[in-house]
Amino acid sequence: MTAVAEPVPAERTDSDPALRVEGLTVDIRTISGTVRAVDHVTFAAHRGETLALLGESGCGKSMTATALVGLLEPVAEVVEGTARLADVDILSADRATRRKLAGPELAIVFQDALTALNPLYTVGTQLAEPFRIHHGMKAKDAQRKAVELMARVGIPQPQDRMKSYPHQFSGGMRQRLLIAMAVALNPRVLIADEPTTALDVTVQAQIMALLRDLRAEYQMALVLITHDLALVAEEADRVAVMYAGTIVETGLVAEVFAAPLHPYTKGLLDSVPVNAVRGAELKSIGGSPPDLHSIPQGCVYQARCPLAREVCRTTRPALQAVGARRKSACHFPEEVKSA
Amino acid sequence: MPDELLKVRDLCKSFRVPGPRRGKAELRALDGVDLDLGRGETLGLVGESGCGKSTLARTLLMLERPDSGTVSFDGTDPFGLRGKQLLKFRRRVQMVFQDPYASLNSRMTAGDIIAEPWRTHRTLHPVKHDRDTRVRGLLDLVGLGAKAMNKYPQEFSGGQRQRIGIARALALDPDVIICDEPVSALDLSVQAQVLNLLNDLQQQLQISYVFISHDLSVVRHVADRVAVMYLGRIIETGPTEAVFDRPNHPYTAALMSAAPKLDPSQRGERILLKGEVPSPLNPPSGCRFRTRCQRATDVCAGERPPVALDLEVAGHTAECHHPLLAEQSALSHSA
Numbered sequence: 001m002t003a004v005a006e007p008v009p010a011e012r013t014d015s016d017p018a019l020r021v022e023g024l025t026v027d028i029r030t031i032s033g034t035v036r037a038v039d040h041v042t043f044a045a046h047r048g049e050t051l052a053l054l055g056e057s058g059c060g061k062s063m064t065a066t067a068l069v070g071l072l073e074p075v076a077e078v079v080e081g082t083a084r085l086a087d088v089d090i091l092s093a094d095r096a097t098r099r100k101l102a103g104p105e106l107a108i109v110f111q112d113a114l115t116a117l118n119p120l121y122t123v124g125t126q127l128a129e130p131f132r133i134h135h136g137m138k139a140k141d142a143q144r145k146a147v148e149l150m151a152r153v154g155i156p157q158p159q160d161r162m163k164s165y166p167h168q169f170s171g172g173m174r175q176r177l178l179i180a181m182a183v184a185l186n187p188r189v190l191i192a193d194e195p196t197t198a199l200d201v202t203v204q205a206q207i208m209a210l211l212r213d214l215r216a217e218y219q220m221a222l223v224l225i226t227h228d229l230a231l232v233a234e235e236a237d238r239v240a241v242m243y244a245g246t247i248v249e250t251g252l253v254a255e256v257f258a259a260p261l262h263p264y265t266k267g268l269l270d271s272v273p274v275n276a277v278r279g280a281e282l283k284s285i286g287g288s289p290p291d292l293h294s295i296p297q298g299c300v301y302q303a304r305c306p307l308a309r310e311v312c313r314t315t316r317p318a319l320q321a322v323g324a325r326r327k328s329a330c331h332f333p334e335e336v337k338s339a
Numbered sequence: 340m341p342d343e344l345l346k347v348r349d350l351c352k353s354f355r356v357p358g359p360r361r362g363k364a365e366l367r368a369l370d371g372v373d374l375d376l377g378r379g380e381t382l383g384l385v386g387e388s389g390c391g392k393s394t395l396a397r398t399l400l401m402l403e404r405p406d407s408g409t410v411s412f413d414g415t416d417p418f419g420l421r422g423k424q425l426l427k428f429r430r431r432v433q434m435v436f437q438d439p440y441a442s443l444n445s446r447m448t449a450g451d452i453i454a455e456p457w458r459t460h461r462t463l464h465p466v467k468h469d470r471d472t473r474v475r476g477l478l479d480l481v482g483l484g485a486k487a488m489n490k491y492p493q494e495f496s497g498g499q500r501q502r503i504g505i506a507r508a509l510a511l512d513p514d515v516i517i518c519d520e521p522v523s524a525l526d527l528s529v530q531a532q533v534l535n536l537l538n539d540l541q542q543q544l545q546i547s548y549v550f551i552s553h554d555l556s557v558v559r560h561v562a563d564r565v566a567v568m569y570l571g572r573i574i575e576t577g578p579t580e581a582v583f584d585r586p587n588h589p590y591t592a593a594l595m596s597a598a599p600k601l602d603p604s605q606r607g608e609r610i611l612l613k614g615e616v617p618s619p620l621n622p623p624s625g626c627r628f629r630t631r632c633q634r635a636t637d638v639c640a641g642e643r644p645p646v647a648l649d650l651e652v653a654g655h656t657a658e659c660h661h662p663l664l665a666e667q668s669a670l671s672h673s674a
Contacts, residue, residue, distance in 0.1 A: 056526035172615055200387035201553065202612045205597035209611060227527065230556070230599035234606070257601070271531040273560035274601050278579065281538075282560070284531030288496040 017044035018221040019068075019106070019189045024081035024091070026060070026067050028292075035292040037063045037076065039245040042319070045189060045221035050212075052224045052232040052253070055242035056268075058289060061225045064242075065193045067091070069108045070098055085189060103130050107182035111194035113174035117166040123150075123177050124162030130184040145184075153180040153210060172203035176210065183214050190215070191223045196231070208235055229272055233257055241265050244290050244300040247319055251326040261328040263305045263336050299331070307332050307339070344514060344547055345399070347374035350408035352394055356620070364620050368394040369405070370571035376515065379545040383562030383579065385555060385594070387616055390568040392551050396517045399549065400432055413514070430460050433513040437520035439500035443492040449503050450474045450488035456510045463511065477506040481536060498529035502536065509540070517549045522557060534561060555598045559583055564654070567591045570619055570627040577655030587647055587657035587664045590628045626660060634661040645670040 026038035038060040045051045053061040066072050068083055068090065082089045086105050090098060110116040118126060127149055128142035137145065143162065150158035153176040166174060175195060182190055192211060196204035212235070215222045224236055232239055232253060239256050241249045241264065249262035260266040270283035287304045296302060299312040311331055319329040330336060350372040358364030368391045376382050384392050397403045399410070401417055410416060417428045436442035443452055453474050457464050464470045475485035481502040492500055501521065508516050518537070522530040534557065540546060552558050558565060559579060566576040567588065575588040586592040593610040600606045612631045617623055623630050629639040639660050647662035648669045649655035662668045 056528065170615055200616075201555070202387065202593060202597045203615060204599075205609060205611055228599065229527070230601040233601045233603070234599045254603075268527055269601075271527050272601055273531070273534065273556050274605075278560060278563075282531040282535055284535065285528035286532075288498065288529060289526075 016046075018047045018085070019045040019223070020082075020084045021064075021068065022082050022084075024064060024067060024083065025079050026063050026072065026076055027079050028076045030075070030293075032293060036295065037245055037292060038067065039295075040080070041242075041245075041247055043240050043247065043250065045223050047188065047221050048215065048219045049238065050215065050222040050224055050236045052226060052236035052239045053242060054226060054229065054232050054239050056227055056289060058244075058292070059242040060245040061242050062193055065108060065191050065223070065225055068191065069102070069106065100134075103134050103185040103187065105187055106189045106191070107185070107187040108191040108193060109175075109178050109182045109195045111197050113171065113178045113198075114166060116178055117174065119166055122163050122165055123169070127162075127177070127181055127184065130181065134185055149180045149184055150177075153177070153183075153214075154206070155180075171199055172206065175199060175203075175207050179207070179210060179214070183218060183220070186218050187220060189221045189223065191225065193225045194227070195224075197226070197228075204231075211235075229257075229268060241268075244295060245292065246300055246329065247327075248301065248329045249327065250319070255326060259337055261322050261326060261333040261336050262301075262330045263307055263339075264301050266336055266339070267304070299329075301330075307335055342378040343375060344378045344380075344413055345374070345376040346409075346411040347372060347399075348409045348411075349373065350395070350398065350410065351406045352398060352403055353406055358620075366619050367571050367622065368619065369398065370622075372408070372568075372571070372573055374566065374573065376547050376549065378514070378547055379541065380564065381541065381548040381550055381562045383558035383565040384549060384551045384568065385553065385558055385565060386568030387553070387594075389570075389616060389619060391571040391619075392568055393519065395568070396434070396519055396549065396551060399515075399517060400434055401429065426460065430463075430511040431514045433508040433511055433516050435501070435504050435508050435516055435518045435521045438524050439497055439504055440524070442504055443500055445492050448489050448491055449478070449483070449495070449506075452492070452503060453477055453506045453510050456507065460511055473510070477509055480509065480540070481506045496529070497525050498532055501525060501533050505533075505536065505540070509544075512544075513546065515547045515549065517551070519551045520553065521550075523552065523554060530557075537561065555583075555595065556601075567594065570616065570622050572627065572658065574628065574659075575657040577649065577652060581649060581652040581655040585649070585652070585655075585664060587649055587655065587662045587668060588628075588659050589632050589634050589661075589663060591657070592663055593631075626658070636661065645672040647671075 022042050024038055024041040027034050028037050041064055055061045067078050078091050081091060083091045090101060124143060124146055127146035131137045131142035131145045147158045147162060155161060155173060155176055196207050226232060236253050239253045240247045243264050249256060249265045260269060267285040273282055285304050298314050299317055302308040302312045317329045317331045319327050322328045322333045350369050352369040354366045354368060355363050356366045372395060386392050398405055420428055454470050457470060464473055474488055478485050478487050483499060483502050522533050525533060550561055562579045565579050565582040566573045569590050575582060575591045586595055593612050596607055596610045614631055617630055624640055625642050626639040626644045629635040644658045644660045647657045647659050648671060649664060650667045650669055
């Protein structure tokens with residue numbers, strides 16, 4: 001057992017981010033018409049920091065990630081926006097360019113490690129693959145690198161486990177394998193899509209500690225996609241809160257959680273049973289998120305918002321700066337603060 | 340403790356599973372579990388996957404027959420019952436499931452789903468008119484309103500579906516509801532609504548809950564007492580505040596410290612456990628936690644741990660050779 005230091009939130013400027021996403025918009029074709037799953041999402045991730053995309057199911061956070069790594073299902077399509085990574089717009093780049101960038105520049109860790117790994121190949125083969133493909137290494141050298149990598153992510157007896165298949169590992173170990181594959185080529189940006197949601201809390205703590213160490217070691221920008229507010233509070237430097245396909249608030253985690261400037265963020269924070277007297281009524285957000293088929297005109301949160309009034313029904317509030325380093329997509333951010 | 344309802348002693352349950360080289364192996368899912376539940380009380384059951392939480396829940400529902408040990412429900416042993424008496428017992432313990440998308444039949448209306456238990460328990464509401472009235476009453480009780488009666492599950496959101504699942508469990512007027520991760524499939528904003536509902540129902544109807552959850556902040560909010568499980572045994576139990584604020588077992592302390600905290604002031608030093616839970620097919624000798632425990636010594640490998648009583652909080656016990664509250668603990672080797 002070891003004690004782990006708390007991450008220190010760093011203050012950063014917007015200059016020269018590792019990943020800059022602007023106006024990302026994704027449409028999905030469904031039987032009952034086209035829906036907008038991601039609506040003009042803009043954010044930047046800097047090297048050495050963790051940016052959390054926080055939101056509930058269906059808010060578009062995972063869709064944002066899949067769009068960035070180019071793994072959208074055929075029914076979904078990026079209709080607008082750019083994502084600049086090492087001066088290349090990965091959304092408009094051709095397949096060959098994307099392939100070159102996948103690994104050394106951008107990598108992703110998925111939630112479900114069992115489906116993300118190929119069940120028919122040994123983990124040794126799968127871990128050696130990035131070195132063979134991107135560095136043109138010989139099989140033997142690539143295998144040696146794979147063993148090093150397994151040792152680095154904390155898999156015991158890596159040499160012996162090279163010939164094992166994914167199903168022979170536990171959930172936590174499989175997640176370590178997935179992280180090993182993702183960081184193999186020392187990416188500039190690592191997207192982690194709910195990396196610990198399927199894991200037990202003691203294993204979650206191990207995996208997050210590993211991600212934190214790797215982030216510092218390789219100076220990666222870590223984009224952490226999650227629905228877990230407490231995880232964001234502990235792991236992320238900055239947060240972007242998503243609702244119904246849009247970002248409704250951004251800022252430093254400590255500042256956003258201490259004094260939210262969007263009623264949705266405030267509602268989420270109030271719903272967490274923390275400090276509440278046992279058995280006492282928990283605050284909750286009434287209703288449920290809007291159906292993507294019928295996103296209302298005006299503010300996306302109006303139906304559940306205690307502050308909603310006429311202007312909210314007619315005009316969609318833009319994500320605007322409120323003070324330094326903070327943005328909120330609310331017509332009345334000051335009222336949220338005092339509410 | 341309030342009026343005692345359920346008392347479980349030394350419950351054991353093993354499963355035969357495929358072993359190495361075509362052999363059979365024995366998986367001890369429950370290895371001597373003691374449990375008490377009072378009327379109108381909520382017992383939180385926490386532990387990592389594979390620790391035996393669900394087997395324990397299934398045994399309490401009589402879906403599994405224990406290998407040994409005793410269960411006493413309101414003074415009788417349900418496993419000795421037959422026929423009508425057994426049916427009567429089954430009515431009294433009901434379940435709310437984790438996944439409200441999988442646990443409701445999409446071809447039945449909400450009203451039919453809630454009324455279905457009465458097709459087995461025919462004496463309860465034999466008249467159709469009476470059944471309809473009761474269904475409406477239950478829908479009102481869980482906050483859906485009588486109009487929901489003729490709708491199908493897919494017309495409801497996740498939180499509303501879980502309300503239907505709760506109404507179905509209430510249809511038989513149970514004494515105990517086993518809630519197996521009832522809010523973990525729900526979004527945070529909806530989770531609070533369902534937790535509030537469960538709390539209101541308990542106040543109104545004096546139901547007892549066995550509340551299984553991996554989310555410690557939820558357990559802390561709902562449970563009167565907590566039992567922490569590890570590899571088939573309850574290794575620490577006691578009043579919620581005691582278990583959370585002064586854990587006596589090193590595993591409980593590690594579990595509490597591993598959970599991320601929203602409030603920075605509540606974050607203590609994180610105890611990062613090494614490795615993962617050992618296989619229940621081959622649990623460690625002596626204390627089952629010793630392979631991952633910082634305080635483990637030779638005695639932990641050789642002998643089963645004694646019960647450490649917290650001298651300051653009644654009913655707070657842990658199974659450990661080296662309890663964290665060493666000075667405030669009395670070790671009892673008799674149990």
